């Protein structure tokens with residue numbers, strides 16, 4: 001099954017702060033990029049491990065060089081995501097914001113958390129779970145009867161969405177104590193477990209779930225291929241459902257608008273997938289691409305870049321015209337990219353073969 005496009009409307013209400021706080025978010029991301037650029041050079045591809053020439057980047061953004069892998073095509077930042085970098089990034093709680101998680105875990109939970117949680121669940125995660133169910137039905141499965149494990153479960157959104165659709169057995173595993181606690185506050189009795197980062201490989205090896213989901217997680221792991229290899233060797237795991245970020249036009253827009261906060265190729269995204277690198281993973285490790293849903297945020301990134309840039313000099317009338325000229329057409333524009341499989345992310349159901 002192939003599916004393309006999704007209306008950006010519901011997502012926009014979760015992203016207003018990208019417009020309102022451009023300058024402060026931009027400077028935070030510059031700091032992260034500077035820290036990343038102080039790490040040792042990456043010598044091999046993050047996915048296929050073949051040698052890459054980090055001394056000769058294909059392009060540079062925020063003073064970080066990037067190269068395409070000659071073997072699998074993955075886009076690699078030229079520095080390593082060392083333990084030090086990962087600790088810096090995720091204890092700052094900045095990494096999750098990239099994946100639209102706006103909750104500030106450092107503060108007391110606020111009264112409107114429940115409303116925001118339910119809205120994110122409904123608009124962002126229920127559609128993902130519905131797609132998983134539809135894709136599994138297409139494989140002849142009865143989705144509600146399968147067991148699910150969600151690795152990198154965050155605040156439990158994917159677990160909650162699968163349960164809402166009727167899945168009985170869903171477990172989640174998450175490294176952030178704050179997020180686990182928040183997930184449990186929002187969902188009484190949810191089976192979400194706090195783990196240390198290295199435990200993810202052990203869980204991949206020993207889970208008896210037939211379906212493993214990783215929503216915006218694989219790209220953040222220090223050894224993404226190892227976890228996929230482990231899942232492929234686990235005889236109980238039949239399907240892996242991934243959301244991963246792709247090298248897409250968003251990156252070109254980020255290169256073109258250096259004064260606008262980059263969303264896609266920055267911070268925890270030190271490398272981006274391409275169809276060829278997903279195919280490499282499948283062929284090497286024994287997976288088959290079964291169902292895919294292509295939708296991206298490239299065009300909303302472009303709209304934001306334009307609006308943030310012109311609002312310095314444009315009056316309200318021009319900003320309104322800007323709405324008419326591009327913002328109102330954003331779904332249609334994005335659909336063109338999605339149908340060409342050029343979106344900034346892919347949801348894919350892989351079958352272990």
Ligand SMILES: [Zn+2]
Nearest residue numbers: 045048069072
């Ligand atoms: Zn590679």
